[in-house]
Amino acid sequence: MAVLPPDLDAANFARFLEELRGAVGADWVWSSEDDLGPYRDSFSPVWNQAEERHASAAVAPADVEQVQAIVRIAGRYKVPLFPISTGKNFGYGGPSPNVTGSVVLDLKRMNRVLEVDDKRHFALVEPGVSYFDLYRHIKDKGLKVMIDCPDPGWGSPIGNSLERGIGYTMPQFRDHFGASCGMEVVLPNGEVMRTGMGALPGSQSWQEYKYGFGPDPSGLFAQGNFGIVTKMGFRLMPLPEYYRTGLITVPRRRDFVKLVEHVNYLSDSSLIGEAVYGSPLAALMGDKAFYALATRQGGPSDAEMDAAASKAGLPSWQVDLQFFGPEAATRENWEYAKQRILADIPGAKAIDGDHFPLPATEEQLLNTTQPYKTGIRRYGALGVPSLGIWRIVSGNGHVGFFPVLPRSGEAVFEMQRAMCDGLREFPLAGRFFNATTAPLYWHSYAFQMVFAPSVKHDDPALNAEVHAAMKKAVAVAAEHGWGDYRAAPIYQDDVADTYSFNNHALRRFHEQLKDAIDPDGIVAPGRGGIWPRRFRK
Amino acid sequence: MRRIMLLVPPLAVASLAVAIFGAEGVGGQTAQAAVPGPAAAPHVVKADLPGRAIFEQNCAPCHGAGPGDDGAPMLPGTMTLERRYQGEIPGALELRDDLDGDTLRLFVRNGIGAMPMFRKSELSDADVDAVAAYLKATAEASAVK
Incomplete structure (x- = not known):
């Protein structure tokens, strides 16, 4: 065994492991270096460095009672546990713990879909259930609900929502923690607690009314360490009858301010799903002169960017819009969006996109028939889990910094400039923060941008640069009132500090x-x- | 002696990634190197073995033989292997008859390139052996050597 838990000697660690084996069976406790290899963070920028966090063991319980037993054993030996659901939190630490020597509490075996109700539109699941599992369950049973899933479908609804992860459908479902309703938690003393209506014996509305009575502590368990979530409910969207897309482009850089205001209105009125912003000018970043302009100290002027757009014959910005609902409603909502935006922004254009009844066919899922180049990833947009996104993962993965900013065009311009200037010492940063960088509209009521440089296990110099850039990014953003929404253990203190x-x-x-x-x-x-x-x- | 090929080789791309998500550009398509291989998905005759479900649930989302998302010609793992082998051997694992359990386990437990490691809690050694048996039988049934 490579490492020991804090303040525990080898003899007591051996006794501790023996007690764990007694609780869950010898097959479900691992402490050899080989077995613990998969509990490392394969996306780590501190791979094989002193800062890398290592587990001393891993244990995989089969049920809540075993979780309780493990917690009580750990309490007696004062061994920190690090719970994971499916362990796929890549870019944010994967399955690796905050404290070296922790024992990973691997909840993958607790993989039951306990309930899916397609009349009251919710699910109740265990932590080891992946988005693939939940989707398969719904399909196999022919249930008329749609899930909202992140890009890689191997993560779990519980783990992802406890990380405040996101998806790509309607606003009330994209915020996965916000769409949760009711949880069961094993507390650090081994007791089981249920939140909301789950605290009321005999209640039938655990997944429908999240508050119950009195303070609701459920928020403490997201990105927190106050308990181990063993069941959790999620609201689901009734399967929409129809899906429709459309594209709006605007000619000038400053038009983005109005465009964002209109899209905010559409989104906050529940008329659209995720709006996917982009700048067609990003296609020019391979040109040295344009790259220099888009990353210039202090930022380019609107006139310079508009001249570049005009010369290239490209609009400055675009937004992919998505509509869910009855066919007539999607048609009318798209018509309304077009009229509203085109009447207010001179030169704005609209293009009708794909539209079809749901569920989508296999061909429609492949997203090859849009009449324009779209930023929408259709699997995610339609709540179908996939791993297709892995095509953009390079090296040995990446780390992620996603600062939160206001939903305004001015804020977008300011973050482009400030982050580009603030990270100028790191050449890699200009690809992430420049005058063409579009905001992500993942969370329902805020924008984010992304800094996700890749790492390589066999390139410590590169990793060190990435690591330094990540820490600097946290600091630069905080100077401007922007904070990260989620972080790997090696950055959590830095982010919390801001x-x-x-x-x-x-x-x-x-x-x-x-x-x-x-x-x-x-x-x-x-x-x-x-x-x-x-x-x- | 049978040659063992890497399942997922390190990607031959710039050390600093083109940005994930944000820098994908307005098209949402990441620039990809030319991918050799069949224009259509290869014909795969799936063996009726217990490893099939394990493969389909755990491996196929990246290593399946079908098309990738949003216009990508292949799924990510298959595309990576197709690029590496340049047609010498198939990129789709279901067309490979040279992957025994020990070989699969080497990559499953250690990961490689962008592929992370898999834990015993999610894929047991017996599961890996079952996948190996399924791949071999499927490759043979699909008549690809």
Whole structure:
């Protein structure tokens, strides 16, 4: 065994492992270096470096009772546990823990779809259920609901939502934690708690009314370390009758301000699904002169960008719109969107896109018949899990920094400029932050941008540059009031540090809670930047 | 001695990635190197073995023989292998008869390139052996050597 848990000697670790074997069976406890290899973060920029976090063992329970038993054993030995669902949190740490020596609590075997109701539109699942599993269950049973899934379908609804992951359909479903309703949690003392209506014995509305009565602590378990979620409910969209797409382009750089305002209106009125922004001018980034313009210190002027667009014969911005619902409603909503935007932005154009009844055919899913070049990834847009997105993963993967910014064109321009200038010492950054960078409309009420440089296991110099750039990106963004939404364990302290209003009042509150609930740090110490007293320096 | 080929080779691309998601460009299509291989998906005769379901649920989303998403000619793992082998041997694993359980396990447990490692909790050693048996039988049934 390569590492030991904090403050535990080898003899006691051996006794601890023996107790785990007694709880779950010898086949489901692993501590050899070979078996622990897959619990490393394969996307790590600190691969084989001192900063890399390693597990001392892994244990895979079959049910809630075994989770409770493991937590109680860990409590006796003061061994930190690091729960994972399907362990596919790539770009944000994968299955690796915050604290070296932690035991990974691998919940993959708890993989039951407990309920899917296509009349009341919800699902209740265990942590080991993947989006593939849930989709297959719905298809096999012919249920009339649609899931909202992230790009790679091997992740789990529970793990993804607890990371505040996102999808690509309607606003009320894209925010996966926001679309959750009711959870079961094993607390650090081994007790089982249910939130919302789940706390009321005999209630039949656990997945329909998330609050119950009194404070709702469910938010503490997202990006937190206050318990181990063993069941969770999710709202599902009734399978829409029809799907329609359309593209709007606008000619000038400054037109983006109005375009965003219109799309905000459409989205907040629940008329559209995810709007996918892009700049056709990104196609010019291979040209040296244009690249220099788009990444120039202080940013280019509108006139310069407009001249480049005019010369290339390209619009400055575009947005892919998507409509779900009855056929007539999608048609009318698209007509309304066109009229509203084209009447207000001179030179704006609209192109009708693919439209068809749902569920989509295999051919429609392949997305090869759009009459224009679309930014929509259709599998995700229609809630069909896939791994097709892996085609853009290079090297040994990447890390991800996704700063949150306001939904305004001005804010987009400001982030383009400030992040490009602030990361100028890292040549790789210009590809992510430049005057053509479009915002992501993943979360329902905010924009994000992306910084996701690739890493390679056998190139420590590259990884070190990426690592330094990631830390600098967190700092530069915070100087402008932008914060990351999600981070790998090696960056969680950096990110948590930036949420510092009133002398870190939020972190101090979390620490007070952690000290009260889990002073020895049995559940994921350090996750979310929250450290219990035992581990605070 | 039978030659063992890598399942997923390191990608021969620039060390610093073109951005994921954001820099894909307005078309949403990442520029890809030319991919040799059949214009249409190869004909695969799937063997009726227990490994089929395991393969389809765990491997096929990347290594299946069908087309990729959003106009990509192949799925990511298949495309990567197709690029590497340049037609010398198939990129689709279901057309490979040279992958025994130990070989598969080497890559499943250690990962390679963009492919991460798989844990025993999600894919047991017995599962990997079942996939190997399925691949061999499928490749033979599909008459590709």
